[in-house]
Amino acid sequence: MNASELRQLFPILNQEVNGKPLVYLDSAATSQKPVHVIEALDKYYREYNSNVHRGVHTLGTKATDGYEGAREKVRRFINAKSTQEVIFTRGTTTAINTVASSYGLANLKEGDEIVITPMEHHSNIIPWQQVARVTGAALKYIPLQPDGSIALEDVENTVTANTKIVSVMQVSNVLGAINPIKEIAAIAHKHGAIMVVDGAQSTPHMKIDVQDLDCDFFAFSAHKMCGPTGIGVLYGKKALLNKMEPIEFGGEMIDFVGLQESTWKELPWKFEGGTPIIAGAIGLGAAIDFLTEVGLDAIQQHEHELAEYAMERMSEIEGLVIYGPKHRAGLVTFNLDDVHPHDVATVLDAEGIAVRAGHHCAQPLMKWLNATATARASFYLYNTKDEIDTFVKGLSTTKEYFGHVF
Structure with a gap:
């Protein structure tokens, strides 16, 4: 299917x-949802809404099968070795916080180092700031190249x-930079x-192949990949x-509970209290x-072509910086001349064009x-070059409007 055909599977786009x-x-903020996902959520709530794992009745069994079946789909999708390595969370933020709070606080001490980059989303900065504050570890940053990319030499240093x-x-949510994770992981492991x-x-x-990347932890969210919000x-x-x-305690994650102490279930359920x-899992x-x-x-490939086309068309607009x-x-x-990104987004919205503006976390x-x-325009499988033409025309309208204002 081409993008025009795929668009027909996304009801929200037809308005x-x-x-x-x-x-x-x-779509970098949140993607739209195809009929396939919407119908899967509707079917769960209409036909077999029930809690999982605990019950032996028919609806409970169907719900458990759907929930654990989704875990196996995730395992195959990222090529994890086992479903025990797949933990459902509320999203990327919760996943990173879990690693920081559970692994980081237990394993770091004064004199240790945490290394990240200046391009990180706040969700991959603040948890490590907190770990550093509590443990006394140092938080260090890999410097960026002038174009915002990462050089392996800088990682080594x-x-x-x-x-x-x-x-x-x-992948940077601002720069679009694709970072050499496999090579960075090799450097990290070389140093323990x-x-x-x-x-x-x-x-x-x-x-995504987590075994090929040889990463120790990998976090992602469903809502950016055609799935529901609230799960990752x-x-x-x-x-x-x-x-x-x-780091969360209560029902579902326990094995035995006594008056003074308790024990936990095996993976992955000990992290899913x-x-x-x-x-959400069924929708994912x-x-x-x-x-x-x-x-x-x-x-x-489609998105790469759209990004190239967009940059080519946008370069025609004087005063626009990419x-x-x-x-x-x-x-x-x-950014467009001296026009504030929020003003750019507001004028584009008046033309029916949705872009993101701000500091992007x-x-x-x-x-x-x-x-x-x-300001940021982000593309997905349902976007077309015609839409980019409309977007560039909207930018020209924005420039013309604020040119008159100023």
Whole structure:
């Protein structure tokens, strides 16, 4: 299927906004959902809504099968060795916080180092700041190249024998930079550190093989990959997860509870306290089915072509600055003359075009870019070159409007 045909599977795209056909260019924030996912969620709530694991009745068994079946789909999707290495969380943020709070606080001390980059999303900065504050470990940053990319030489110069954790996003939500995770992981392991990967912006758009990457932890969210909000995944190597303590306690994650002490279930359930996100997992499973059928290689190629086309067209607009490396994932972050990004987004919205504006949960990167905020257009499998033409026309309208105002 081409993008025009795929669009027909996304009901929300068939509407007008402010009297104009919707052009949705904000998939890096959250993607739209195909009928396949919407119907899977509807079927669960209509036909077999029940709690999982505890009951032996028919609905409970169907719900458990759907929930655990989704876990197996995730395992295959990222090529984990075992479903015991697949933990359902509320999203990427919760997954990274789990590693920081469970592994980081237990294994770091004064004199140790945590290494990240200035391009990280706040969700991959603040948890490590907190670990450093509590443990006395030092938080270090790999410097960025002038175009915002990472040079392996800089990784080598930053990671030392004192480094215990390296945590890097695979794809930047601002720059579109695709980071060399496999090579960074090799450097981390050479020095005895573990490798944590924020896969929020990569998992929806390219094939992920956690065994090939040799990362120790990998986190991603469903809502950016055609799935529901409120659910994500933490992958972790079994040997590490087995040594870690859960950070949420209560029902579902326990084995035996006594008056003075308790023991935990085996993986992955010891990290899934309380009633789990059942519908979300089933919806994520449906999203994986959908993306697998479309093909991740085809999605990545389509987005690469859209990004190249967008940058080519946007370069025609005088006074427009694009941030990030030339080789990038399917998004373009930019500023237009002295027009504030929120004003750019507002004028585009009046034309039915949805883009993101602000600091994109990346304030340290904004400082590095010497920008208070930026605007971002992000693409997915349902976007077309015609939409990019509409977007560029909208940028021209914005420039013309504020040219008159000023």
